[in-house]
Amino acid sequence: MxxxxxxxxxxxxxxxxxxxxxxxxxxxxxxxxxxxxxxxxxxxxxxxxxxxxxxxxxxxxxxxxxxxxxxxxxxxxxxxxxxxxxxxxxxxxxxxxxxxxxxxxxxxxxxxxxxxxxxxxxxxxxDINIPLDRGLPIPAGEPVYAEWNLSRINADLLWARGIKGNQITVALVDSGADPLHPDVSSKYLGGENAWFDPHGEHATPSDVDGHGTNILGLILGGEESGTAIGTAPESSWIAAKIYDDNGNGTLADIMRSYDWLLDPDGDPLTDDMPDVINNSWGFTTDIGFCLRDLEPYLDLFASADIAMVFAAGNFGPGTWSSVSPANNSNAISVGASTEEDTVATFSSRGPNPCSEDIFPDLTAPGAWNVFTSDLTLGGTNPYPYVYVWGTSAAAAHLSGGVALILSAWPERSIAEIEAALKETAVDIYTTGPDDASGYGLIDLYAAYLSLAPADCMDEDNDGYFVGGTKCHIEDCDDSAATIYPGALDIPGDGIDQDCSGSDSEKPASSSGGGGGGCFIEALSSNL
Incomplete structure (x- = not known):
């Protein structure tokens, strides 16, 4: 064929x-x-x-x-x-x-x-059309199911260590973004090199459809709803609006957007490329085929050390249901998992028609009740949040996850981070890589630990390191897992459990002491 x-x-x-x-x-x-x-x-x-x-x-x-x-x-x-x-x-x-x-x-x-x-x-x-394929969002009342998706990939364990995506820029290639949403508005990078609309409809960020705003919330949204929604809440964003206000987008629109992303301000001497690019879309009219129209761009982004994250597609559970460019080389394809840690029935499967590589590469939460941001409708929507589903949402988790890990270990390459995510992923379908879940469900904390420089020691396995000059957060006692920056301090026991530099105020009758641990001479926490 x-x-x-x-x-x-x-x-x-x-x-x-x-x-x-x-x-x-x-x-x-x-x-x-x-x-x-x-x-x-x-x-x-x-x-x-x-x-x-x-x-x-x-x-x-x-x-x-x-x-x-x-x-x-x-x-x-x-x-x-x-x-x-x-x-x-x-x-x-x-x-x-x-x-x-x-x-x-x-x-x-x-x-x-x-x-x-x-x-x-x-x-x-x-030119060819690229349909905007999405699962219909469900209006949200109280966020009953909030944060299960973020704790499932252990994003919260990284937040507890002060790792929240700081100094990392994520590019959204989608229907746009709502600049008024309280969970994302302050994280817009701003300036003339942060927004591109190939259709010429909007000079500043805008989103009529809502898909882009949904995805951006999952990547880096905050806690304005009273609960966390984004994986990397301190990352910044820029965006290319590949779909016009009627939901129409084409290959040419994407090519122009990718050209822009390789040099947003048009000056090669300024390093303003994003670190991660989220692509929650695909050539959904050609399911199971290999279209290489954009593969040259993927090669360029890989050479520039930029993560190209793609939704695997919502065309499962049958085999040969992948879409391009997710199945191209240098794309990180993401399938969707459920709250029960199974592969979502709709998540596209391999084999990969472009190569012998596994498809998808990895899996992340995407079904059925993922809580995120929605359109503010110019500030008139009293509760701009929805539940969404789909591999679009799954891709957003991985984009935010890469941003988290890169903010912890900025010297690591995207290839190293992708390899670590695959090596530490959790099996949810079969043992080892397969054409339904890929290498498995991402575990951001395990990937973070595996990427620590060789001179960063963690003898007590609490996720805080000693020894190296680039160990992110330094532990004040690497022999006790209950002592680390931010731990609950027990007043008056003579031990500085939270690595703050001193014990909490102790009772007047106490004579101090209390075996082991960090005392006043311990390093201060930089949390």
Missing amino acids: RSPALNRTLLFSAALLLALPPLHAAAEAKDAIKERAIIYLEDGETINQTLRAVKSLPSKKARRQELIKKLKERSATSQPSILKWLEENGATEVHPLWATNAIIFEADGETILAAAALDSVSRITL
């Missing part, structure tokens, strides 16, 4: 020819019949060659700067003649893409066919 992507290539010319009017009517119809197309240019240097050239550079910042520089130089050399040709031949809505050396444009079928024949054009495809 041919894949949809191959069929698009084989039928491209035929489709355009059918769209062409008779020759005698061509002049009258030229402006009436237009298609959006994407030109991919051939310039002698593939993206893989570019990636190899920057791989040996010593730092993430240097690799990112050189990557942007080389890609922009490549497009600046190869695109001008094509752009001039498109202008001369009446193309409209022309958008050059520097990252993948492509050009988006609209033209009649005759012009598109002529463009495909140009010497420097490698290939040309028609």
Whole structure:
């Protein structure tokens, strides 16, 4: 069976020819019949060659700067003649893409066919629609089921250690975000490089549908509802609104958004790429197939050390129900688990049609009652919260989880964090990796512990370290699991259980003492 992507290539010319009017009517119809197309240019240097050239550079910042520089130089050399040709031949809505050396444009079928024949054009495809697929949210009353999902992945254990996603930026690629929601508004990074709307509908953050706001709440929402909703509550966010206000989005919209995310402010010398990109969407009209249209971008994001997290899809329980780009290389695909620690029936399964890799990669909470933020409706909604379900929600948990771990160990690469999440995941389907749950249900605390630098010691296994200079939070007594920063202090026992630097005030009759532990000379907590 041919894949949809191959069929698009084989039928491209035929489709355009059918769209062409008779020759005698061509002049009258030229402006009436237009298609959006994407030109991919051939310039002698593939993206893989570019990636190899920057791989040996010593730092993430240097690799990112050189990557942007080389890609922009490549497009600046190869695109001008094509752009001039498109202008001369009446193309409209022309958008050059520097990252993948492509050009988006609209033209009649005759012009598109002529463009495909140009010497420097490698290939040309028609744009495709990307439906907004979502499980219907359930209006929330009291948050009866709140926080089960966050404690299930042990996010709360990291919060207790002061690890909340600080200094990490997560990009939301979705329907937008409600800038007025109290759980996310203060975490918007702001500035001219924090919002992109390829449709040109909104100059500042907006969300008409609500899907993006639901997902953003699960990634980094706070406790304004009286209960925690987000996995990494101190992370910041930027967003690309790939769906317009009518819920329409296309491949071209996503490509433009990805170009923006690789250099949000347009200056290669400023390191303003996000750390994590959440993609709770997919090519849902082509279930079980491998579409590689966006794989070059995934390779670029991997080279820039950015986590590309994707929802696995809501098309289970049958096999071969994956969607692209979640099944592409360098995508971290996330299936949905239930409160009973089983794989949700709707969660898409493998095998992976793109490779021999397991699909999905991991599983996170996504069914059926995940509490999160909803549209404020301009401030008129008295209780802007809902219950949601779907692998979209599952992906949000993993995006927030990566942000948490990266904030604890910023020297770790995304590849190392992904490997740790897989190695420490909990089996919920079969023993070992499988094509339903992937490597299993994520355990953020276990992954965090496994990534501690070699010189960070934790003899009492309380999650607080001693020894190294980058051990995040230092324990004041590594021989007693009841003594750590933030522990409950027992007044007057002579022991500094909470590592505050002194024991709590003791009764006047006490003579102090009380065996072992941290006393006044202990290190102060930095919680």
